[in-house]
């Protein structure tokens with residue numbers, strides 16, 4: 001294992017600083033200091049990185065490639081130090097150089113190449129694969145601009161570009177010699193040579209895919225895996241590209257711009273699919289580059305392509321990388337001369353697919369004519385996959401034309417990516433029990449009947465190294481002192497903490513730690529927005545993407561109701577609360593942006609109303625991102641997981657909160673169900689419609705939000721307050737928001753769940769008044785959070801889907 005002593009580290013650091021900046025430490029800025037440290041850590045990692053690669057080559061172990069449009073890594077310095085096992089030594093050594101490591105870590109820009117849950121999950125998985133010694137590689141896009149930076153100006157979201165590379169990126173290494181060429185457009189020429197059909201792609205536009213590699217350090221195990229992100233560049237002038245040779249300058253510039261557009265920016269929509277051709281280009285770009293490099297590398301190492309599926313597993317994170325399926329087919333057939341049947345067997349055995357959503361509006365489908373024009377050869381292959389698939393259906397479902405046309409991969413002029421992903425892979429999984437069940441019995445029912453054995457559940461997880469050890473050092477210390485350190489390698493050992501739930505001293509210590517974390521967050525809030533919040537109030541937190549189904553609106557309405565009650569009776573005996581929101585809205589999502597505005601309008605009014613004596617405060621924190629989450633989550637008392645039942649596939653912040661000792665108020669949606677199963681009904685606050693009720697309303701109707709509202713004076717009042725100028729002089733400002741609830745019958749049952757939610761909140765109040773009761777519940781939540789480590793999830797993927805890793809080999 002990597003070790004270093006303090007003195008050597010200091011020497012290395014000072015040397016590095018001088019080399020990099022050409023000046024002495026005293027003359028450097030904090031950013032200089034951060035850069036020198038990052039760069040030194042990367043040097044330390046480099047050796048193990050190379051060794052890991054050599055070892056994988058020597059053992060010929062099965063390699064996993066996790067393909068994802070998004071990797072939301074956040075900051076790397078602190079976690080790399082932690083995983084290397086040298087964070088404490090570094091901290092001491094730097095302290096002696098008058099440098100505060102924690103502060104230095106704040107100078108690292110988040111690597112924000114993802115929208116939210118799906119992207120962060122990919123990042124947690126990389127951490128777990130490395131820590132479990134699984135040969136796992138990430139493959140994605142090196143966007144020049146990550147997820148936009150959010151500013152809240154006059155209560156509204158304003159988007160600014162996230163130019164995260166401005167000050168360089170010490171973690172990545174560009175590998176131009178490992179570039180690949182990706183081909184767009186053009187035509188396919190078919191020729192028969194010696195009785196075999198040959199395909200040649202001509203007149204295409206070539207794009208150079210250049211890889212940048214980032215080391216992923218495993219936890220104290222000398223493993224360093226690789227994340228490879230591809231950047232699009234024009235191919236050099238030497239390439240036979242006729243417009244260049246004619247000296248057509250403008251064409252050349254146009255070409256350059258269109259190429260660079262491919263890896264220019266991350267699309268900021270997470271649940272709304274938009275059929276933008278550039279997005280399809282992005283997908284094929286990184287998928288083709290990734291698959292080509294995997295196969296090239298495999299052959300270079302003497303691999304035999306006929307058993308590719310025994311040596312390589314390719315996982316696709318949602319349907320975004322589905323083109324991996326026809327791309328592998330293309331290479332195996334057109335370039336390696338394999339038969340369709342062999343290529344198909346190998347491809348489907350290699351690829352596996354995770355679904356992350358059942359929202360119909362998020363299902364990817366591409367207009368077939370655009371698809372064909374952009375990717376002519378790939379389209380031919382998809383057509384042939386579909387022809388054979390429909391043949392299979394015809395034989396099985398004789399005369400059931402509707403069913404067949406519903407299941408078809410190409411239909412109504414569109415290529416349906418989820419259908420392609422299911423047909424072309426050997427495993428389809430959902431991300432929580434309920435979600436997988438809904439896929440099987442509703443959304444993907446026909447496919448489930450056809451291929452029952454492909455479907456399986458893999459409940460999401462989070463890396464406890466970032467989300468507990470790194471972000472909550474005091475809680476980590478308490479755990480180590482009470483139950484020892486075995487939980488770090490075996491997170492389910494956290495269960496041993498159960499017996500301390502009744503220990504008064506431990507409960508008080510838990511309360512003290514929470515209070516400390518809250519003080520730190522209070523300072524961040526004060527510094528950022530000048531609002532003073534009381535660390536002794538309950539921190540009631542909802543942080544996630546803003547979406548109607550996640551129901552920030554429900555949270556907001558009950559705050560409005562509570563505010564009304566306090567105005568009416570300033571002496572009302574309630575637990576003082578600080579309501580914290582954070583999250584970004586997709587730039588084109590009007591209702592979500594209005595929700596942000598409404599919350600801010602409510603915050604403005606509530607925070608400035610002297611009558612209510614600071615009993616409640618509302619804070620909207622700007623620019624939610626991984627590093628901010630690391631400050632918010634350990635400081636949370638109450639975790640809001642209040643989506644409309646059936647809509648949230650899993651959720652992952654719910655797991656992060658419980659691991660940090662927050663109690664959860666939740667609907668039985670997504671992984672909240674598993675959390676409830678783990679901690680028991682007594683240690684979570686559940687409310688709202690059940691799955692069955694929601695599905696019934698959707699199928700049979702029978703819900704009138706208008707009636708629900710009229711029958712509840714509290715609701716009548718708060719909904720009127722949205723449009724009567726109470727929160728904004730402009731009565732039109734929140735009209736759409738109001739209409740969504742009342743004119744369009746409240747698609748997400750906000751008003752329907754209001755009463756039950758308020759009762760649940762009253763229960764939370766009651767529990768919070770008894771600090772021992774509350775901390776006992778917090779302790780039980782922590783004790784049962786181990787199963788939500790992504791180490792468990794990754795072990796399940798490795799043994800159940802990929803057939804890789806140590807555990808698999810020792811089965």
Ligand code: 26Q
Nearest residue numbers: 117118269270273274356431648649650651652
């Ligand atoms: C698709 C096509 C065009 C443009 C954008 C997209 C797109 C991009 C991102 C569609 C979806 C996403 C992201 C989805 C996502 O984050 N889903 C979340 O995944 C988490 C991890 O499994 C779950 O915990 C959440 O419940 C789920 O909402």
